[in-house]
Amino acid sequence: MTKKPIIWTISGSDCSGGAGIAADIKTGHGLGVEVCQLISANTVQNSQQLLSVNSVSIDILQQQAALLMTDKPPSVIKIGLVANVAQVKWLVQLLEQLKQKMPTLISVYDPVGQATVGGSFNSLTLAQLRPLLQDVDVITPNLLEAQSLAQLAEISDAERLAKKIYDDFAIHSIIVKGGHSEIALDSSDYCYHQLNQLPGKQDNQDKTQAAISYQLTSKRIASHYSHGGGCSFATALSAFLAHGYLVRDAFTLAKAFINQGFNASEPVSKLYGHQYYGAFEQQGWPYQAAFFPQAVDEVSKKYQTLPAFNSLNLAGKKLGLYPVIDSLYWLKRLLPLGLEIIQLRIKNLALADVEQVIIEAVFLAKSYDTRLFINDYWQLAIKHGAYGVHIGQEDLQAADLFKIQQAGLRLGISTHGCYEFLLAQQLQPSYLAIGAVFPTTTKDMTGQIQGLNNLTQVLALRPNNNITQIPVVAIGGINLVRAAQVVATGVESIAVVTAITEAKSSYNISPEQVVEKLQKIIG
Template sequence: MKQKPIIWTISGSDCSGGAGIAADIKTGHGLGVEVCHLITANTVQNSVKLLSVNPVAIDILQQQFDVLLEDKPPSVIKIGLVAIVEQVIWLTQVIKKIKLTIPELIVVYDPVGQASVGGHFHSLSRAELRPLLNIVDVITPNLAEAQNLVQLTDGAHQAALAQAIYQAFNIKAVIVKGGHNDNPQQCLDYCYYQLNQLKQDNQDKTHQPISYQLSSKRITSHYSHGGGCSFATAFASFLALGYLVRDAFTLSKAFINQGLQASIKQSQAKQHQYYGAFEALSWPTNAVDFPKVSEELSRQYQDLPAFNSLNLNGRKLGLYPVIDSIYWLKRLLPLGLEIIQLRVKNLADDELEHVISEAVELAKDYDTRLFINDYWQLAIKYGAYGVHIGQEDLAEADLHSIQQSGIRLGISTHGCYEFLLAQQLQPSYLAIGAIFPTTTKDMTGQIQGLNNLAQVLSLRPEQQEKQTPVVAIGGINIERAPQVLATGVDSIAVVTAITKAENPELAVAELTAFL
């Protein structure tokens, strides 16, 4: 059995079982991580009132910290209720110390302040919290907590709050939860993230901040006690499991939607004032629980019609070779493939245009669908069947022009956030990768694996006629192809499995036999 990643949760105990340590343990175990806990305070509360907060002595916390560090070191620490300034000072010191021995450690802080039932968990000022705020990696306040941290007015929107928190404390990822906003129909969550700061995202070469925004239909349930704690712990768990910030953010939102939706009937059967514990379930896999991506790209193209289909007439898309020259195109076109992609790099403009025009002309004598990688203007100019665009180039492409030209569009995705965004754009097909490590491209931190591929495929609409074909790519060879296809993917894209094979034509035949 594979060892589970370990997270520590350092927070208060809620004797009513809704929030704090109880929520953290239920959430972590439901998502498949091992949870160790240090209790900062014993609270006296129920579903209608908070009576008292009783801090735990520093010497007890220190003993627990030392014995756990010796036996069960964490990959992520999630901090919730910090009751007194002495705990702030202690936490700041021990986190600095542990990061010397575990430099890849990520610290997530959920700044618990006011109880949902009324009353305050602590009276710490921003100045007193600052030492801790300056060393955490992720912070997950709700609207009120965010406003309090940066002392902005009630009118400040989430983006402004997140950016103000980042600037004030240099926290690498700021997530402002939207469960307490005034919109009765929609719940928005906003993440402001400094790329290349968390260790698990070190493949990003830019240091420019980026934002992610997710929206969901508001789910009204009286079983939401501990929802904020559960969100932060879910996020910590997904980080511990190796997910990038954007995907951990998306999965955490889906986890919360799933729990709230599961308690609707129970909530309706109770009296209105009842305040029950959030329903922390397991891994979210139902497409209806996942949010919509609400960022500039999705808003820009929200009214864009769907791109033309691949016109498969019930056939499978089959094997999808990705090649880099006219030589390989001439060699593969006679083999009766449904689709081929030409991906050429580092050519002078004149040579590039000549290669693409020749490739399109060659493909006209065959039924194979030729996609041009990235160069959408030239694909339109020479009438290619389609163009494939990677995530790094998607924002620069003119999707209106591509759609109006009638050529097909394929989009690369890496994980659930990008898959949801690309799916909203209604392309002709979606690619997801890298499924396995590959020598053709540096995919550090973005290897999906078979389990994640299957999970992402579950995010397609239930109705088959509404599903966009999905291509798996990255490190796929003859030995791995059956496992990949068993996930239900529509096609497999390969590069070196053909171009470095002793007999490329035989390799095509063997791979095609699986499809």
């Protein structure tokens, strides 16, 4: 047991057990967070109808919040049913007070208006909700709710709706769930996210980019056991944010969690057809690749017809130790050691000097069986016949993957979390890198440290097919002490930088001895 993150859910109680507080508690406990609940209203409803909504007084809610703050402060607050104007005003005041004490607190609002079985949960106007909408960090409307918030009833384009909601309310992250679309064969969710705006989060290394969108698509699963699905999505998102995931990865995991639940109830739903409207089936943390959505962006659309890149032709061997070095000195020193792969990452040189280093590096490597990858300089790698090129996420959009493949080069791609891993996997590269596993001194990876558990989870997202499985390299903060733990996750290769180049100062042994020790650990 470890101490769990704490989330608060402020929502209505559904006496039928499907939605609201009941769904929030089941979801939160299944995803490893502690859930404190403040009931905003007691509803009278079943699977057929909503009879009444009975709001809880502000005095009771305030007493609960004040007492909980003394020993169970939240990292995330999830808001669902808001019953009246008085509760809106109280929530705005509460959020402002808590954020002064806890600047990293994240608030997630799942707007609840109409019940699926018919009837309204409140009569609040958009004007009355505006103060709350302007105060929350993340909002998760379904398509119908997004149309209402954007005041664009005839528009079903999630991107347009999300951007209109942002223009009107400046909410940092807007996730429009597409599950209520009646005509689409797929369920597509869209997130419009203001980078680096979410409290306590650093979402992207590109400081010039103000906003980004994420789109996830899954095959629609027909299930009549969907009561509380929207509540469960928002609470799952809150739980993953509480665990420290970035928005893009929390979004991806929440989508997988919903797919997993619908899949579990699909057989019984088919058995009973339309006879019964059942509660959504919370299944705990999603691990299986089959439940994860397809990530869609401009790069994946551009290269959707691109064939797989050439394999590394390992002939059954492990990729093994993967040194990342920055000079010809280190390349000359490591090439004779029988390594399967080395990456040359050149920094702080003029382009003319970079080209000369690459020319010499490619010439040197051809005398050995070591696969030499050039970091980022894909045009020069093509020009001078390198074995492969490694592209970081920040440079992937600018690279021409068609030209890289036509030249016969192998391709490696950096990823940081499940969202980027799913995207990059679709490009069918020669290998994928995932990191940073641990904090590292070679690059600012704030907000993107994966850890061993997340590394293990990401490895499970590869297709369960040995023929098409892409080798994965773990990178970031790996040294002699940590290497065995990383290898135990099942990763095919570990990339190291300072473990070799700073061997003398770190371990009082030579770089060659460190290479030998690491190779034995990998096996």
